[in-house]
Amino acid sequence: MGGEEDDFPVLGQIKKCLSENNLSVAEDYMRQCQDGKRTEISQMVVSYPNEFMKFLKPKNYNPLYDMCAKNGKYMLNSIFDNWLRSNNTSNSQLSKNSAGREKLDFVNSWVRLISNGTVGLSNLIYHLGYPRPLDDIQREKRENNRFIYHLRFDRSESSGESQTNRHPIKAFGSGIFEHGLRVISISGRRTWEEIINEIQDCGIQPETGTICIFDGAMALSERRELARAMKVDDNMRNIIVIDRVLALYLTDYERLNRRNKTIELAMPFGNAQPFISTGFIPPEMFIGRTAELAKIRDMNGPTLVYGGRQLGKSILLKQVSLLEHHPEKDMYAFYFDIKGKDMEAALHAIAGELSRNGLIMTEPETWEDFGEQMKDLLTGRFQKKVSKLMLLIDEADQFLLSADREKNKPIEVLRDIRNYSENRFKFVLAGLHNVIRFDKNRLGSNTVYGQLEHINIKPFSFSDACELLLKPLSYMGFEIPSMEIISTILSKTNYFPGLIQFYGKKLVESVKESYRKKDFNTANNPPYVLDEKYLKTLLEDKDFLEDIEKKFQITLRVDEGDDDYYYLIALAMADCYALEDGQPKQNYKPDDIRNVAVVYGISRLTNLSLENLEALMDEMEELNIFRKDEEGRYLFNRYSFYSMMGGTEKIERELENYADE
Known part of the structure; x- marks a missing residue:
């Protein structure tokens, strides 16, 4: 085995993590090896903060x-x-x-x-x-x-x-x-x-x-x-x-x-805070997602954008608006947050913004009226000249649900405007589970969704996550001496951009307290060296750990009120893990999830056909909760997701709460 470790040093690091029960970091290393990124990432670490x-x-x-x-x-x-x-x-x-x-x-x-x-x-x-x-x-x-x-x-x-x-x-x-x-x-x-x-x-x-x-x-x-x-x-x-x-x-x-x-x-x-864990992200801190950004900016690119919470969908759409909105050049890109709005309320919000910007004369009463006004605008029948118009519509789940009840008329209107405008009009619909479900309808040749492309926003790759963490920290004078430190941080954040920002912010804020505690001094600092001892306190920060779990739970509960399918399936998967002491020898099929539901008497799941259950598990894969192996079996996308479901007693108690009375 010594020879293998000489040829592949990462094997020794993986063994060390496994012996210390640091399964999340070991999982990271194995994924990097699979992706062939280990050398590239090592070089990235060395480059900060070189100058x-x-x-x-x-x-x-x-x-x-x-x-x-x-x-x-x-x-x-x-x-x-x-x-x-x-x-x-x-x-x-x-x-x-x-x-x-x-x-x-x-x-x-x-x-x-x-x-x-x-x-x-x-x-x-x-x-x-x-x-x-x-x-x-x-x-x-x-x-x-x-x-x-x-x-x-x-x-x-x-x-x-x-x-x-x-x-x-x-x-x-x-x-x-x-x-x-x-x-x-x-x-x-x-x-x-x-x-x-x-x-x-x-x-x-x-x-x-x-x-x-x-x-x-x-x-x-x-x-x-x-x-x-x-x-x-x-x-x-x-x-x-x-x-x-x-x-x-x-x-x-x-x-x-x-x-x-x-x-x-x-x-x-000096003193600055580049990391922003909530609110608008300035272009300086828009790091990664270059391929996704280019696709959304492309007037012929995808229309449907989906993914789990805290993965950066809203930031992507806002960044597109920032880059493409130039009224002085007759180019417009409007961002809309229509969370909780049905098709009528969404129309009012969109038309109102266009009216305030002088692009339409009167607010339309119906989506059909809106379509006609847009065609008049784009063909120059109004005095206002428009060379490009983008409607970036975020939190569109409720809107899509109400549109479905009207045979998707608003979507057809938006599609017709796009087809009519010769690449001068684009709309984007971003959201969670309803966007995924309606995207699946693309497979139906007779639906409007058959003409709409999609993009799934996943957690950051290791290289993008490294850049988001390391680049701002290097400008603040931090020095991270090893990849192990970086992997430890990123495994805790689950590669969610919002959590990386949150943790980076905590690190920058910690310098002030470290000076007061004499951990840093004017003889040697800056640079500020982040070693395992320094990180341990921050990684165990109660607010940080609660925020991680909260954001994971938000993704699991996106269908709350819709029978809690995602949460129930995740609990059933966690129960399968727990039965094998958290280290399953193989991954699981929909049959295994149904068997758990049968044991606990949860008819919400047992009443589903295996086909529907598998469709829900596929949605959870799209939301990055699960991933699927080559044999079509499922597992948690990250081992830490299983950990956040709680211990065996909590998992069993939660499942019992969903049992039929």
């Missing part, structure tokens, strides 16, 4: 600091000239090509800001990788050679942001078009405490990104003191400090990459 760690190395940081400290009385352009000469190059050599001239312009714009204020600011912001700000820059003068600048940006330039902005911090990305950007310039010698005090004196606006241009040099020890002060103060959010040392280091990067590198190198010493 930040490189910046901190004494051989890189100390020479830059020494150059700045020894030449403190000179302006940055003179220091840069000395730095170039110490590296056997010169200004004249840089001037011979556009990349070199851009570096010189970056340094000179810094000097012009310090010398002349607003004159150099626009250029400096541009050379830091941002679009040029609008001309109406507001300036406030404070004592001690301090100035505050308020910048705004043209919203029409936001569409190109995703191509150049790859960091995860909204305040320094898409947020600049909403809240603008603040720049505080500080000249002269300062301690780290004085920098903090002077930033606070300028007023804190947490929703607005603040760049502090400090025309001085900070030793690494001072930076780490700055980091501690920033991290323990909840008000000091979305503030980065760029001193001369970092400015010189940034000359090694091209302009379009400089903003990302600035955030990557400065934010670990």
Whole structure:
């Protein structure tokens, strides 16, 4: 066996997890091997946080600091000239090509800001990788050679942001078009405490990104003191400090990459929260799902979108709306949450939004009227020009149920508009079990669903889950030394994007408490190394564990009131597992589930035909609760799902509660 482990090191890791009864992580490793992703993922782990760690190395940081400290009385352009000469190059050599001239312009714009204020600011912001700000820059003068600048940006330039902005911090990305950007310039010698005090004196606006241009040099020890002060103060959010040392280091990067590198190198010493566990996800934190996003954006792509709770269906639709909605270009993409609405209420909500945006003159009374108005709109009979219109309809289960009672007339209307519009109109219906059930009707050649394609949103792949966890953490200065740590985290989240965000948020918040408890200190941190000891407390966090179980139960109970089929079948599957001490020797068929129902006397399941029972289990596979093996047998999609059903006593008690009276 030793030879096999030499050829396949992961076998040793799997054996270790099994011996420690860490079945979820062992399952992860086996899946990665099956998918052939183990090497690719190992390389991904190594790549984070490479650049930040490189910046901190004494051989890189100390020479830059020494150059700045020894030449403190000179302006940055003179220091840069000395730095170039110490590296056997010169200004004249840089001037011979556009990349070199851009570096010189970056340094000179810094000097012009310090010398002349607003004159150099626009250029400096541009050379830091941002679009040029609008001309109406507001300036406030404070004592001690301090100035505050308020910048705004043209919203029409936001569409190109995703191509150049790859960091995860909204305040320094898409947020600049909403809240603008603040720049505080500080000249002269300062301690780290004085920098903090002077930033606070300028007023804190947490929703607005603040760049502090400090025309001085900070030793690494001072930076780490700055980091501690920033991290323990909840008000000091979305503030980065760029001193001369970092400015010189940034000359090694091209302009379009400089903003990302600035955030990557400065934010670990600042305070931000990139993870968002509830609410709208900004484009900076839309990570993964690239294939699904492209399919939904495709005007000829799928119409039906389904999957379990917390898998990101709503976020996908909102992201499509964000990317495709450009009224200035006659392109419209509206997102609708119609949870609990029948076909009449949904029509009112959709038509109302179109009316408010001037796309229809009067609200239609019927879906047929709506169809005629849409055809008039798309053929140019109204004054309003429309080159593209997308209706992204979320939480559509109740809508589909009511539409089915009317022979799917609303769906036929939407389909007819799509067919009539020559790829200028698309509708998307997203939801849970009803969307799955109506998608199955595509197999019926005489139904409207026969012309509609679908996409099933599954839990993240290991690589996407890694990126969602690691990328933001790396920008916050975290270092994760091994794949085992990552697998431990992800196995707890079940690869649900919402839970990964939730756990990432907890990790970032934990830094503040770790400083207070002296787990982190200014001698060594950042970086913030996540080892098993550090993670253990967080992984056992009561709120986190309750949230995981709650989200799993929500998916199981999506058909609550509809005989609780999913929950009952999951209980029966868990009972099968429990009979074999949680380690079944084979997977299970619908017959096995029915046998459990017979034993407990649950007629809700025994009255179902095997065909209908199998159809429900297939739906649970689509919702990612179950998965099916090559022989057509079922098992829980993740071992942790079985664990969350409770112990043997709880499973039996729950099944007994469903027994016929």
